[in-house]
Amino acid sequence: MRHRLYIDDARQRVRLGHPWIFDNQVRRVEGSPQPGEVVQVFDVRKGPLGQGYFNPHSKIRVRMLTKDLDEAVDAAFFRRKVQAAWDLRVRLGQPESCRVVFGEADGLPALVVDKFNDVLVVQTLALGMDRFKAEVVQALNEVLSPRGIYERNDVPVREKEGLGQVKGFIGGAFDTGLEIMENGLRFAVDVAQGQKTGHFLDQRLNHAALEHVAKGARVLDCFTHTGGFALHAAQYGAREVLGLDISGEAVAQARANAVLNGLDGICTFRAENVFDHLSRPTAPGKGWDVIVLDPPAFAKSRSALEGAIRGYKEINLRAIKALPPGGFLVSCSCSQHMVPDLFRRTIADAARDAHRELREVFSGGQPPDHPVHWSIPETHYLKCLILQVL
Numbered sequence: 001m002r003h004r005l006y007i008d009d010a011r012q013r014v015r016l017g018h019p020w021i022f023d024n025q026v027r028r029v030e031g032s033p034q035p036g037e038v039v040q041v042f043d044v045r046k047g048p049l050g051q052g053y054f055n056p057h058s059k060i061r062v063r064m065l066t067k068d069l070d071e072a073v074d075a076a077f078f079r080r081k082v083q084a085a086w087d088l089r090v091r092l093g094q095p096e097s098c099r100v101v102f103g104e105a106d107g108l109p110a111l112v113v114d115k116f117n118d119v120l121v122v123q124t125l126a127l128g129m130d131r132f133k134a135e136v137v138q139a140l141n142e143v144l145s146p147r148g149i150y151e152r153n154d155v156p157v158r159e160k161e162g163l164g165q166v167k168g169f170i171g172g173a174f175d176t177g178l179e180i181m182e183n184g185l186r187f188a189v190d191v192a193q194g195q196k197t198g199h200f201l202d203q204r205l206n207h208a209a210l211e212h213v214a215k216g217a218r219v220l221d222c223f224t225h226t227g228g229f230a231l232h233a234a235q236y237g238a239r240e241v242l243g244l245d246i247s248g249e250a251v252a253q254a255r256a257n258a259v260l261n262g263l264d265g266i267c268t269f270r271a272e273n274v275f276d277h278l279s280r281p282t283a284p285g286k287g288w289d290v291i292v293l294d295p296p297a298f299a300k301s302r303s304a305l306e307g308a309i310r311g312y313k314e315i316n317l318r319a320i321k322a323l324p325p326g327g328f329l330v331s332c333s334c335s336q337h338m339v340p341d342l343f344r345r346t347i348a349d350a351a352r353d354a355h356r357e358l359r360e361v362f363s364g365g366q367p368p369d370h371p372v373h374w375s376i377p378e379t380h381y382l383k384c385l386i387l388q389v390l
Helices: 076-093 127-131 133-144 157-159 203-207 228-235 248-260 276-280 302-322 340-353
Strands: 005-006 020-023 027-028 040-045 047-054 060-066 098-104 111-116 119-124 148-153 166-170 177-182 185-190 218-222 240-245 265-272 290-293 325-335 358-364 381-388
Touching: 005 020, 005 076, 005 111, 005 127, 040 060, 047 265, 076 098, 076 133, 111 133, 111 381, 119 133, 166 302, 185 228, 185 248, 203 228, 218 228, 218 302, 228 240, 228 265, 228 290, 240 276, 248 265, 248 381, 276 302, 290 302, 290 381, 302 325, 325 340, 340 358, 340 381
Parallel strands: 005 040, 119 148, 218 240, 218 290, 240 265, 290 325
Antiparallel strands: 005 027, 020 060, 040 047, 047 060, 098 111, 111 119, 148 166, 177 185, 325 381, 358 381
């Protein structure tokens, strides 16, 4: 007998395409499914919903994989899913380095696959997906024929699923130091040591949006990480760029990337606290024409949202005060809980407190290789606004 799980889907969230079933939705379980096992799911009111993998120890009790009760979840299933995800990237003309699988948005919950040239980096972030890691790797090898695959499951979120943190080669070893291209710039990437999967691929289009506002400007890039916005500003004609980051390792990598692109004469990088830097008075004639704010996620959970709002408001307030009339603020958030309307309101509140007006000239988000699924709000996490401060 197939294991069955009956849920309350009163808002029809799951029926409309959201793949997460929470513990408080479960009404009864038929059978004794093992952790990570695939179960059939039914709405107690409206009948069958499909199949997903089960974890009795997670708040997300089931992550849905298919609406078909009888579809086999096997190697062929994952081959079809990976092929469909890759076909979309090819159709949309994505660059050589891009996200191949974006979890729930590609119908493969808790799976992340990034491609850096001919190397793949894999994350299986939930118990059910981790059980199918061999099938996922087989599908990736068949569809993309990579030179190598590296596992970056060294993330704390796995512990909520009862999984340990691991990383390393899947298959043969290779040199984990790579060089990728983004908008004509060269970036050094280490898939074994870099943050997340080795490099943030999601700001590509927002980096490119600096083309016109950076020309001839003095640019301050806050939370620069490995220099993404800073190097793009220099490439687009900025006369001076300073990148700040609290991490000395990130700053060292940003400096190396500047040298790699011959932009070290324009770009300077310092390990420094951004909040402290923006609190200092600016000497006359030494102000910034463009300030970029691209902080790490301030709200990593819903419970942290209130504090995150204060943090986003404070950092934007300080930047707005530091800009001259006509200067540009580039403000980003990668917190999924900081939804777009709330992000705008928070910056508007900062401008009001600074007694300044704002004029929006660009609104950006994720590139097409990080598609937003309209039934899954959590897939829309990245926001980028370019605002002229009046």
